[in-house]
Amino acid sequence: MMTQLNQRVLAIPKSLIHDPFWSEYIRLVRKVVVPYQWEALNDRVPEAEPSHAITNFKIAAGEAQGEFYGMVFQDSDVAKWLEAVAYLLETQSDPDLEQIADEVIEIIAKAQQPDGYLNTYFTLKEPGNRWTNLAECHELYCAGHMIEAGVAYYQATGKRVLLDVVCRFADYIDTVFGNEPGQLQGYDGHQEIELALMKLYHATGEDKYLRLSSYFLEQRGAKPDFYEDQWEKRGKTTHFPQLTMTFDHAYSQAHLPVREQDTAEGHAVRLVYMCTAMADLAAETGDPGLLEACRKLWSNIVNKRMYITGGIGSMEHGESFTMDYDLPGDTAYAETCASIGLIFFAQRMLRISPDSKVADVMERALYNTVVSGMSQDGKKFFYVNPLEVYPAAHGKNRIYDHVKPERQGWFGCACCPPNIARLLASLGDYVYTMQDGTVYVQLYIGSELNTEVNGKLIKLEQHSKYTSDGEVNFRIRTEEALRFTLALRMPDWCDRVEVTVGGEWHEFKQGDQDGYIRLNRVWEPGEEINVVFSMPVLRMKAHPLVRQTFGKVALQRGPFVYCLEEADNGAELYQLKLPRNSTFEVKRDDRIHEGLNVIHVNGERWMAAENWQEHLYRSDSNWIMESTQLKFIPYFTWANRGLGEMSVWVEEALPI
Amino acid sequence: MMTQLNQRVLAIPKSLIHDPFWSEYIRLVRKVVVPYQWEALNDRVPEAEPSHAITNFKIAAGEAQGEFYGMVFQDSDVAKWLEAVAYLLETQSDPDLEQIADEVIEIIAKAQQPDGYLNTYFTLKEPGNRWTNLAECHELYCAGHMIEAGVAYYQATGKRVLLDVVCRFADYIDTVFGNEPGQLQGYDGHQEIELALMKLYHATGEDKYLRLSSYFLEQRGAKPDFYEDQWEKRGKTTHFPQLTMTFDHAYSQAHLPVREQDTAEGHAVRLVYMCTAMADLAAETGDPGLLEACRKLWSNIVNKRMYITGGIGSMEHGESFTMDYDLPGDTAYAETCASIGLIFFAQRMLRISPDSKVADVMERALYNTVVSGMSQDGKKFFYVNPLEVYPAAHGKNRIYDHVKPERQGWFGCACCPPNIARLLASLGDYVYTMQDGTVYVQLYIGSELNTEVNGKLIKLEQHSKYTSDGEVNFRIRTEEALRFTLALRMPDWCDRVEVTVGGEWHEFKQGDQDGYIRLNRVWEPGEEINVVFSMPVLRMKAHPLVRQTFGKVALQRGPFVYCLEEADNGAELYQLKLPRNSTFEVKRDDRIHEGLNVIHVNGERWMAAENWQEHLYRSDSNWIMESTQLKFIPYFTWANRGLGEMSVWVEEALPI
Structure with a gap:
């Protein structure tokens, strides 16, 4: 294939993260995850199955004796x-x-x-x-x-x-x-x-x-x-007799030429890795057919097959997509790696053109599924990220076998932990994109960007209290005054942003057509921009064809999707309802996560009016309601306080 | 073991069925099922996998040449x-x-x-x-x-x-x-x-x-x-390497001595077959420990682990029980054979002592799961009996792989069809029990019983319009006037029965402590008893710890549990609600099933107020309601009008 005329592609500059939320995770990758993995690769972790991975290389290099051990x-x-x-x-x-x-x-x-x-x-x-x-x-x-x-x-x-x-x-x-x-x-x-x-x-x-x-x-x-x-x-041999990789072509997206695929099928990680390459290639070659295929697959994933947490893959079988609007919370797969792959795909799509909606998805996956994937000490991981868990049923009803209600140590087939490690260690590659004298802010993560704009070196400092208060401060360091555009992504959860620049206060209700607020001006050295995103508690609903969430509501504030946990709300979370017009109280709660907020709200607990004793079914029973306080915590902080129920979606109490 | 002193055991007399509902099914067994099975056993059904079962016997008998073929x-x-x-x-x-x-x-x-x-x-x-x-x-x-x-x-x-x-x-x-x-x-x-x-x-x-x-x-x-x-x-060989029968002891109830088992674990059919034998043996020997084990297992099944349709087995894995109050409708196993086994178990329990609640369960399993198991032409069968089906998700989300949304032809491993055949062909063994000059009516099925009571021959005719109208007429044929007791089971769904006997009208609100209305009198030859069971539409609820049905209601009228089908109510059944105080209209509908009734009721269809287009999640949406007519049909008649959604449970519209 000959490379077509190269279209104009956005650049992805590297920034250095200094962020009150993310720096700690990156520190964990440096101090805990990568050193631990090194021990594991060398078979020095007593509680883990031997990896043998380094030894395999040594044997192949002629530096050790022995046989290959491990997965292919x-x-x-x-x-x-x-x-x-x-x-x-x-x-x-x-x-x-x-x-x-x-x-x-x-x-x-x-x-x-x-x-x-x-x-x-x-x-x-x-x-x-x-x-x-x-x-x-x-x-x-x-x-x-x-x-x-x-x-x-x-x-x-x-x-x-x-x-x-x-x-x-x-x-x-x-x-x-x-x-x-x-x-x-x-x-x-x-x-x-x-x-x-x-x-x-x-x-x-x-x-x-x-x-x-x-x-x-x-x-x-x-x-x-x-x-x-x-x-x-x-000779018709197979390495994995229990699997059907050879014949289930959709599993590895080999059922159709990639340009003809317009729905997300098969193994979720495989699909988003493929799409990442397709988008990268389409950006580079400007091939319109390939670009169209990327857009169709992107649209199908994010508009039909993605959990509100940015998780993808609705079933354990094949760790795969299922169909449009099929998003079960309790039997979800939503593998951490798949959301990481979705972020790769988003980043490549953002090279093609600025699109705040694409960055919104990147943010959603990052602040919910990916960060949920690692414990706050860097030692335990979720592979599967369910949206609803009833631990008592685990081990009993085997449809939940793939879902762990608590984060696990590093496993034999350790795909997710190193994937989290490499994403977080390179998080500076996801904050900005640049084109034609415009710096696009895709993520509001405290960072330092050293780059060249319109032929001049600049340092762009971002100081972020985004996760706690929705406040972000930019400082532009240049040698001399310089005109360029700073394009701020208007997040999909925000309907009002205040920007103070050059002593002037501006209010924006929306961005340009592609979702960015463009500040084009001559920036003085050291000039500051203060940005305050209005961060209301949103009552999110899913498309009415998602049968698993119909009649339900999920809370989101800023980039975080929230959830109910048994530790705060008692067991039998399915008995809770959130009234349609209740008032939210947002409160900082450092016990849940340093600097972050929880949401308190008046709710309802429904129950049977009668003492059911040994009855299993009866015709003379009524559901009655008792007022209760509900407490929602950021989804990613779940499962840090012992085994318990969790649910992202809660029944909305509806008027008759 | 020595047989202990034989306790008084109830007798199970055989009656001959002549019933407007059941005779047709028995005719199908005679005219369709048994002849078809004979052809299948002889490998003369072109569309079925060869059975080879008769040939295996011929080879073993020396009457044919060849090798064994088939399952163990x-x-x-x-x-x-x-x-x-x-x-x-x-x-x-x-x-x-x-x-x-x-x-x-x-x-x-x-x-x-x-x-x-x-x-x-x-x-x-x-x-x-x-x-x-x-x-x-x-x-x-x-x-x-x-x-x-x-x-x-x-x-x-x-x-x-x-x-x-x-x-x-x-x-x-x-x-x-x-x-x-x-x-x-x-x-x-x-x-x-x-x-x-x-x-x-x-x-x-x-x-x-x-x-x-x-x-x-x-x-x-x-x-x-x-x-x-x-x-x-x-030498550690196995016949079925993919199964773990040898090591999963609970699967075949080998995890504990049977007397120590007090919860229903493992493969549902195996458990109820075992319990059937235990109850038979306990009846015969009067062994109190064994009887206690039977009662505990019975109680655990029917009070904690049984679907409202009398189905048992909450998961496909091992075709097994899961845990108390875990009764998912869409991933249910609820195998037809397991409900048949539950009926066997019930019949043996009724030999030990009269107990209307035990017969209630027998009736529930028979009129719902068992009869649902066979199509109305005797040619197609359900092995799995779900309570909720969204066919569009089948084949896509593989957690439903075991659930067929339409009845299937006779399979290779054909356990359910012959089990239905032998149960229906012997249905006359389940109608009555007898003891001490009392004839207990356990099932209200049109039939003729010839037996001896208090030393005299009697013929007890039962003419039943039970399934359509709740009316049953008994006629006692004796040579001469004879005193004995006719004990009528008060069904659990009935709170008022009118009995006219000897020209006198009686009303009963409940039975004796064991649930039977005992009519003890001197019966004249040819005397008639007219029984009219009040048959209201019941709003059934499940125990509040059943998370899958919380807030939901199912309709039952007489022995039949009802369901919603897409053919009557449109797709997206999960969007429907049944208001708490709606009025039911019961209407005969021969198109659904000859002589039976459907239920019409005002309902609600909830939907999103907005046009969602390509959105998957949004924060500015409300659920709104539109009035609609709901039509419920007897559960067992589902899946006779093409592929479509079905649900037994429907959200109850609750006041704020």
């Missing part, structure tokens, strides 16, 4: 760890950590085969079977994660060792796959290399990586089916 | 068919059918091994492995069904061939299992032989069969675990 995708754990390390080094020097990483990279480089191939599972365990089972064996997925690590480490440290390794690997892959005679016309069962190759293209400027990414994307869903063809050729 | 429990299909045939022959002569059955019995007799063993799977396929895998291989389960067939055929025809076969088989089993050296101290993974041996004991009067039944019951749950012990001894 075990290598990717090392890659994700290295990627997170790179982001940490990028923002703060840490010679000890860098030295460890350098040593790991040296082992990886030695484990690379002479032809460029790099995968310890196939090298050690099935040396003759490279590329024979793309549907199941994650070979290109692992390659993709290593490429991401190589790019990140190069950008953080300037060191090329791992970048060169992954370039050689990518060059080799480029010889294996393609439409020439003797090449495989295929693609991986788990999308990842597509977005990684786009990163490699951005880092190196080499068109061939963009072309290879495009090849994998365009090949997906071609007939005859690649997975089945490989299955026939290898 | 394939023999039981033949046994259940023979049992149904026996009940049909008992109530109506059919020489052709009897000849076919005699021929099958001849083959079965030839397939019996010299030592009495009878099982085509082990005889043909694993001749050396008899009794090596009781957890999984259903050997005693198949034996039990054959014993039930042998008893039924003997009682229907007086022919002893099959009875002698199963006696020899039981005698042989009695040598294999027991506490003597060299005997197996075990029991089957699927309870069935226990209740069958009790039937054999009743038919033959041989104490050893009662003792063997008792042995199997008492051995269950003993430590060390029998299944695991067998698994070790046979």
Whole structure:
């Protein structure tokens, strides 16, 4: 494929986070998550199943004896760890950590085969079977994660060792796959290399990586089916007999060519990783068909298939999407990784054009599902993020087996924790986008941006009390007065923002058509902008075709969706109702989360008027109501006070 | 175990059904179900998977060549068919059918091994492995069904061939299992032989069969675990690697000695089959510990774990019970066979003592789940009986995979259809119980009972318009005037019954303490009793700890639970509400079911006030209401008018 005329693409500048809410999480990634993962990768965590991931590389490098152990995708754990390390080094020097990483990279480089191939599972365990089972064996997925690590480490440290390794690997892959005679016309069962190759293209400027990414994307869903063809050729063997990856094409979005897909189907993480690559490629090439496919898939996800918490994936089976408007709260999958992938997709869409609604979704996923995914000590994680939990039924009714009512330690198949780590460590890449002398503020996160606008260096400081009070202060540091546009995203939860700039007070009820308030002026050095977002408690409702939430309401204030917990409201949360016209009292509650607010409101507890004793059914009973105080806490803070019920949605008390 | 002093046990006389509601179903069993099953057993149904069940017996009998084909429990299909045939022959002569059955019995007799063993799977396929895998291989389960067939055929025809076969088989089993050296101290993974041996004991009067039944019951749950012990001894092989029968002891109620079980756990059918045997044995021996265990398990099922339709089993996983008050409507299992087993259990409990509440449950299961299980042409069946269905989500959200929104043809593992057939063909065994000159009317089904009361022959005719109007007429045919008691069950749904007897009108608001209205008098030959049950539409509620139905109401009239269907009420049934004080109009509607009534009532349809377009969530929306007419139909008649939504429970509109 030839690259079409490059359209104008927004830039994504890196900022440095200093935020009262997020800095603590990033500190945890640095001080707890990444060190813990390093111990785990080296099998030094007694309570965890051995990872063997580092040892696998050492064996492949000839530095240790033994056999491969772990999943087919075990290598990717090392890659994700290295990627997170790179982001940490990028923002703060840490010679000890860098030295460890350098040593790991040296082992990886030695484990690379002479032809460029790099995968310890196939090298050690099935040396003759490279590329024979793309549907199941994650070979290109692992390659993709290593490429991401190589790019990140190069950008953080300037060191090329791992970048060169992954370039050689990518060059080799480029010889294996393609439409020439003797090449495989295929693609991986788990999308990842597509977005990684786009990163490699951005880092190196080499068109061939963009072309290879495009090849994998365009090949997906071609007939005859690649997975089945490989299955026939290898004698109908499978690695995971209990799974049906080869035949369930929609599971890995291989049911249709990607340009023809207009609904989000199959495994949620795979879909958003694929869309991330598609959007990156569409931005780069300006290909209108690909862009249209991205927009359709984005729209289907966020307008039909996304939980109010920014979670995606309505069922455990295949960790998958189900259908429009099917959003069960108690049997949800809503994997943390899938929301992280949705944030990747959003970021790439924001390169194509500014659109506050896209950033709204990014914010929703980040402040609710993603941050819920990690405990406030960085040691425990949610993989599944339900919107309603009745712990007594867990272990009893097995439809909840995938849902854990409390955060868990790091597991054997540890996808979510390192994904949280790499996202939070690189959070500075999500705050701003830039184009044509305009700086778009996509997220209101305290940070420092050093960049060039209209040919001049600027430092843009953002001081944020966004999560607690909706207040944000910007300070522009320049050498001299400079005209440019600061475009403030008008959040979807806000209908009034006060902006004080140059001593003048302005009120905005909405942004421009794309949702941004554009402040275009000549900025004096040191000039301040004060922004106050009105942050009312919103009574959110879901589309009336969402049968699981019909008649119910959820509270949101600022970026946070709220929930009820048993610890505050007693058990049997389903018996509670929120009257239509009750008044909210917003109160800071540091016990729930430092600096954040909880919501108190008059509510109702409904109950049976009668003593039911041993009855299970009766015809002479009435529901009666008793007034009660309800307390809502930010969703992401749930499950920090022991086992208990939780619910985001609550019945609205309706007038007759 | 020695039989204790026999307590006074109620008798279960056989009546002959002539009922405007049930006779048609019994005719279908005779004319459609049993003939169809005969074709299926002989592999002459082109659209069905081959059964091979008759051929297996022919091969084992030396009358055909070939290999065993089918499930380990394939023999039981033949046994259940023979049992149904026996009940049909008992109530109506059919020489052709009897000849076919005699021929099958001849083959079965030839397939019996010299030592009495009878099982085509082990005889043909694993001749050396008899009794090596009781957890999984259903050997005693198949034996039990054959014993039930042998008893039924003997009682229907007086022919002893099959009875002698199963006696020899039981005698042989009695040598294999027991506490003597060299005997197996075990029991089957699927309870069935226990209740069958009790039937054999009743038919033959041989104490050893009662003792063997008792042995199997008492051995269950003993430590060390029998299944695991067998698994070790046979080299840790399994027949069904995907199942965990050997280790999940609660699945087959082997987690505790049966006397210590006080909650209904595990596979629902297994539990109620076990309880049926326990109650039969307790009735016979008067063993107070066993009786207490029966009462506890009965109480736990019907007061904590039963759907309003008489369905049991709240989840697909293990087709099992879950926990108290966990009764999801849409992911229910509520297998037809489990409700049939619950009816068996109820019948045995009614032998111990008259208790209208036990018969109420029998009626609830029969008139709702069981009769829902078969289509009105006898050709299609429900295995799973959900209380709420949104067909659009089926095939999309896989938590519904086990739930079919339409009745299905006869399957490979065809447990429910023959179970319905044998229950309906023997329905005359469930109408009455008798004791001490009292005839208890347990079910109001048009029928003729010929029996002896106080030493005199009587014929009790019941003419029933119970299902349509709540009216029942009894006529007592005797040679001469005779004093005895006719005890009428006061149904749990009725609070007023008018009884006209001897020209006198009586009104009863309740029965005696055990729930029966006792009419003790000298009956003149030909005397009539007219009974009119007040049959209001009841607004049923479930216990407030059932979170799935909280705030909801279900309608019941007479024995029928009602439901809403999309065909009458439009789609999105979850948007409907039933006001607290609405007036019901009960109307005969022969299009729904000949002679039955539907319920019309003013209702509400709630909707969003706004046009939601592409929004998924919004904060400025209100629910508004529009009046609508609701139509409820008897639950069992659902899914006869094409694919559509159905719901038993509907939100009650509550005053603020």
